[in-house]
Amino acid sequence: xxxxxxxxxxxxxxxxxxxxxxxxxxxxxITLSAGYNKNISMGELNKYWNADKGASLKIESPFYAGLLGxxxxxxxxxxxxxxxxxxxxxxxxxYWQYQLKLLFNTSLRAGVKFGSYVMIFNDVxxxxxxxxxxELGIGASFQYDIPVSKIFTFYVQSDFVTxxxxxxxxxxxxxxxxxxxxxxxxxIKDILN
Amino acid sequence: MDKGYSELKIKFxxxxxxxxxxxxxxxxxxxxxxxxxxxxxxxxKSSGIITLNDIFDLSIRWNKSTINGYSNRASGNLLSxxxxxxxxxxxxxxxxxxxxxxxxxxxxxxxxxxxxDTVIFVNTPRNYKGFFTEKGLIExxxxxxxxxxxxxxxxxxxxxxxxxxxxxxxxxxxxxxDKLGFLTGVSVKTKGxxxxxxxxxxxxxxxxxxxxxxxxISLLSDKQKERLLGTNLDLSYNFWGGSHKLLFAYSEDADFxxxxxxxNEVPSKRFFRHVGFSGNIPVSNSLLYAYSxxxxxxxxxxxxxxxxxxxxxxxxxTHINSSLHFSKNNFNSAIGINFDKYDANKSGxxxxxxxxxxxxxxxxxxxxxxxxxxxxxxxxQKSGGTNTSKGYFITQWNFLSKHSLLLSASLSARDVSEDLxxxxxxxxxxxxxxxxxxxxxxxxxxxxxxxxxxxxxYGFQENKxxxxxxxxxxxxFKNFYIEDYVYNFYGNDKLLKPFGEIAHNQKLTAAGVNxxxxxxxxxxxxxxxxxxxxxxLSGTESIINEWExxxxxxxxxxxxxxxxxxxxxxxxxxxxxxxxxxxYIYLETQSNSFYNYRLDEKLLLDLSIxxxxxxxxxxxxxxFKNIFNQKEYYNPIGVNLGLRFYLIVQLKLNSxxx
Numbered sequence: 024x025x026x027x028x029x030x031x032x033x034x035x036x037x038x039x040x041x042x043x044x045x046x047x048x049x050x051x052x053i054t055l056s057a058g059y060n061k062n063i064s065m066g067e068l069n070k071y072w073n074a075d076k077g078a079s080l081k082i083e084s085p086f087y088a089g090l091l092g093x094x095x096x097x098x099x100x101x102x103x104x105x106x107x108x109x110x111x112x113x114x115x116x117x118y119w120q121y122q123l124k125l126l127f128n129t130s131l132r133a134g135v136k137f138g139s140y141v142m143i144f145n146d147v148x149x150x151x152x153x154x155x156x157x158e159l160g161i162g163a164s165f166q167y168d169i170p171v172s173k174i175f176t177f178y179v180q181s182d183f184v185t186x187x188x189x190x191x192x193x194x195x196x197x198x199x200x201x202x203x204x205x206x207x208x209x210x211i212k213d214i215l216n
Numbered sequence: 217m218d219k220g221y222s223e224l225k226i227k228f229x230x231x232x233x234x235x236x237x238x239x240x241x242x243x244x245x246x247x248x249x250x251x252x253x254x255x256x257x258x259x260x261k262s263s264g265i266i267t268l269n270d271i272f273d274l275s276i277r278w279n280k281s282t283i284n285g286y287s288n289r290a291s292g293n294l295l296s297x298x299x300x301x302x303x304x305x306x307x308x309x310x311x312x313x314x315x316x317x318x319x320x321x322x323x324x325x326x327x328x329x330x331x332x333d334t335v336i337f338v339n340t341p342r343n344y345k346g347f348f349t350e351k352g353l354i355e356x357x358x359x360x361x362x363x364x365x366x367x368x369x370x371x372x373x374x375x376x377x378x379x380x381x382x383x384x385x386x387x388x389x390x391x392x393x394d395k396l397g398f399l400t401g402v403s404v405k406t407k408g409x410x411x412x413x414x415x416x417x418x419x420x421x422x423x424x425x426x427x428x429x430x431x432x433i434s435l436l437s438d439k440q441k442e443r444l445l446g447t448n449l450d451l452s453y454n455f456w457g458g459s460h461k462l463l464f465a466y467s468e469d470a471d472f473x474x475x476x477x478x479x480n481e482v483p484s485k486r487f488f489r490h491v492g493f494s495g496n497i498p499v500s501n502s503l504l505y506a507y508s509x510x511x512x513x514x515x516x517x518x519x520x521x522x523x524x525x526x527x528x529x530x531x532x533x534t535h536i537n538s539s540l541h542f543s544k545n546n547f548n549s550a551i552g553i554n555f556d557k558y559d560a561n562k563s564g565x566x567x568x569x570x571x572x573x574x575x576x577x578x579x580x581x582x583x584x585x586x587x588x589x590x591x592x593x594x595x596x597q598k599s600g601g602t603n604t605s606k607g608y609f610i611t612q613w614n615f616l617s618k619h620s621l622l623l624s625a626s627l628s629a630r631d632v633s634e635d636l637x638x639x640x641x642x643x644x645x646x647x648x649x650x651x652x653x654x655x656x657x658x659x660x661x662x663x664x665x666x667x668x669x670x671x672x673x674y675g676f677q678e679n680k681x682x683x684x685x686x687x688x689x690x691x692x693f694k695n696f697y698i699e700d701y702v703y704n705f706y707g708n709d710k711l712l713k714p715f716g717e718i719a720h721n722q723k724l725t726a727a728g729v730n731x732x733x734x735x736x737x738x739x740x741x742x743x744x745x746x747x748x749x750x751x752x753l754s755g756t757e758s759i760i761n762e763w764e765x766x767x768x769x770x771x772x773x774x775x776x777x778x779x780x781x782x783x784x785x786x787x788x789x790x791x792x793x794x795x796x797x798x799x800y801i802y803l804e805t806q807s808n809s810f811y812n813y814r815l816d817e818k819l820l821l822d823l824s825i826x827x828x829x830x831x832x833x834x835x836x837x838x839x840f841k842n843i844f845n846q847k848e849y850y851n852p853i854g855v856n857l858g859l860r861f862y863l864i865v866q867l868k869l870n871s872x873x874x
Contacts, residue, residue, distance in 0.1 A: 067388075068383075068386075087779060087780065087783075106385065107385040108385065110382060139375065142381055142382065156380075156381060157375060158381055187378070188379050189378045189379065189381075189390040190380075190383050190388045190390070192381060192382070192383075213830065214830045216830075
């Protein structure tokens with residue numbers, strides 16, 4: 024932990040951390056991201072299900088002291104026994120992250136995300152309406168960005184999410200992906216403002 | 217007229233005479249905020265209000281109780297218990313006959329909260345637009361259409377936490393909670409040179425999923441969903457120098473109507489219709505004539521024809537109000553007469569039951585040089601063959617430019633026929649609802665119900681962004697009747713059955729204090745703190761039991777942060793002290809504490825994140841209510857609201873094609 028802290032200090036640019044995304048930069052750019060996502064742990068539920076394939080899509084823009092975005096994380100869960108059905112989850116969320124610029128144009132972000140955690144159970148005994156369930160999800164998210172060109176960025180990310188079912192689901196996810204950044208068209212800025 | 221009433225009247229007259237002699241200098245000052253609270257559309261947006269029934273949460277002076285989580289019983293500024301729902305509701309000055317068998321479901325009104333320009337709570341008895349606000353009043357002033365053609369819409373979806381999720385397939389399975397509060401509203405408006413037209417459509421669905429009510433309702437109905445549909449058309453026209461308004465409203469509400477004498481929800485379908493024509497005509501520079509003619513139909517029937525249980529009651533009401541308002545220099549006065557006719561039609565009854573009411577009111581207002589304004593009014597009423605009178609007196613004194621004092625006193629006598637509730641319409645020969653063993657009440661010997669109120673407030677206002685007030689109040693009730701029931705499980709340990717009677721000659725004296733502060737600190741952050749304390753001082757047992765349903769302490773702290781014009785954050789922290797519901801005292805043991813007669817104190821934190829888009833044409837609000845996930849009951853046999861979140865989107869496209 025001590026070494027990780029030292030590494031972060033070394034990566035800080037000489038000017039240190041600074042506030043960014045001032046009012047004039049609000050919604051000036053848009054970033055689209057797509058990546059691979061996988062659940063690492065889901066607490067008690069690990070006894071019954073294994074996390075399979077997962078993917079995430081995000082769209083974000085500078086918003087005052089950070090980045091504001093919306094996204095969706097999809098994940099398949101395969102059952103360990105016949106007693107439990109397989110299910111898909113879609114976490115549709117909004118997030119805000121503070122971005123800390125580091126050396127070599129890299130950056131580290133941390134923030135909060137919240138939204139609706141939708142679960143679709145592959146249970147033939149239930150109607151379509153009954154087999155869908157949604158619940159509040161709130162979590163913390165982290166991301167490390169490594170620019171590979173002016174418009175493309177490679178990133179790794181992780182998040183801890185609590186889903187507010189009666190017995191809480193605690194999720195730890197990790198992933199990596201690519202972002203594409205472009206200047207916001209005027210008509211999009213008009214709508215966002 | 218009995219001795220006690222005469223004594224109160226003498227006290228009232230003494231206060232009046234002393235005040236007139238004390239403040240005899242005339243000034244030019246007028247007030248429109250006499251113990252009233254006025255909330256704007258911005259206040260509504262920042263307060264986490266979703267439905268019209270949430271409106272009570274705006275004011276700390278109004279208490280609410282709810283069983284199903286959305287329709288409430290309310291008490292305005294402790295002017296009544298939860299049992300009687302006689303507060304008045306106006307929409308753009310027209311009285312709306314919402315009260316039906318002691319329930320006023322505000323969501324029957326066919327518009328959504330985004331259509332409200334202002335809400336006015338009148339918190340003490342006085343004449344307001346020709347109506348005596350004996351039990352308080354709420355007026356909705358709707359948004360005036362912009363020139364041209366405008367469209368607006370609102371959508372709200374919500375979710376309550378606590379679903380089982382994947383745990384449903386494990387040893388940790390729990391019942392499903394499901395979604396709540398699906399609400400849609402659409403409004404179309406247009407405005408010409410001297411006319412405007414406004415129409416609304418509203419649809420609302422709620423799901424019966426909480427075990428506390430599902431246990432009962434699932435035994436009484438196959439349906440598990442509450443559904444409300446409403447629409448209205450509002451035409452305003454200016455002619456003869458005045459403004460005139462024609463309002464049509466229609467709503468149907470498929471609901472589970474909790475009926476206390478039965479002890480359970482009755483699957484019901486309610487139809488509400490309103491046609492009203494109102495307006496004013498200036499007679500001279502100082503004289504104005506105001507009028508309204510209103511026809512309402514309230515119809516409560518069975519949810520389905522197959523349902524064995526159900527109501528069959530239809531009340532047609534006609535209201536004609538006529539008044540003259542004189543205003544010159546520092547003096548205002550009004551005189552008016554109101555006719556109200558209620559015609560109840562029940563199946564199996566050859567002749568309709570009728571209640572006729574005639575009210576004559578008179579109002580005076582003097583504004584004195586010293587910053588003092590005085591208001592005096594009286595309403596003489598004949599209802600159900602009984603004569604009663606109601607009066608009020610208010611003195612407001614603004615001094616040293618920043619300070620104000622307000623003193624308000626009222627005395628009102630009320631005939632039981634004014635309540636227009638179950639006890640007005642039900643008779644052993646022709647009951648409204650047959651499945652109850654509660655005795656029908658013979659009110660022949662009952663004396664008029666009397667209410668005496670005294671309120672005072674000291675206010676300090678440094679500027680419009682820094683103000684505070686402190687006040688106190690006294691309530692005295694005499695000859696009240698109280699439904700004095702005790703509920704027990706009946707048969708299957710799910711349905712409830714009341715045992716008891718109507719307690720007569722109930723009296724109570726209560727007092728309290730309140731405090732409010734509003735300030736901006738630091739910049740862009742508004743802070744509002746409200747506190748209210750109340751306690752009964754003396755009284756009879758049955759009405760005291762009702763009074764114990766009001767929290768003794770209420771504290772609300774609201775903080776709104778607006779870092780940018782189109783982005784805001786709101787925090788609301790509410791503390792409510794414990795309440796006691798003695799009618800459920802035996803149910804606690806019988807249900808192994810599934811139902812508790814004591815509702816614990818609660819600390820509720822709400823967070824809202826608001827963002828406008830497209831130059832304020834779209835407004836979104838992500839709202840988290842009860843973040844601490846405290847047990848949030850407003851009735852021991854009702855739902856636990858708990859942690860829930862909503863997404864609210866409003867769209868406003870004004871002055872299209874202009």
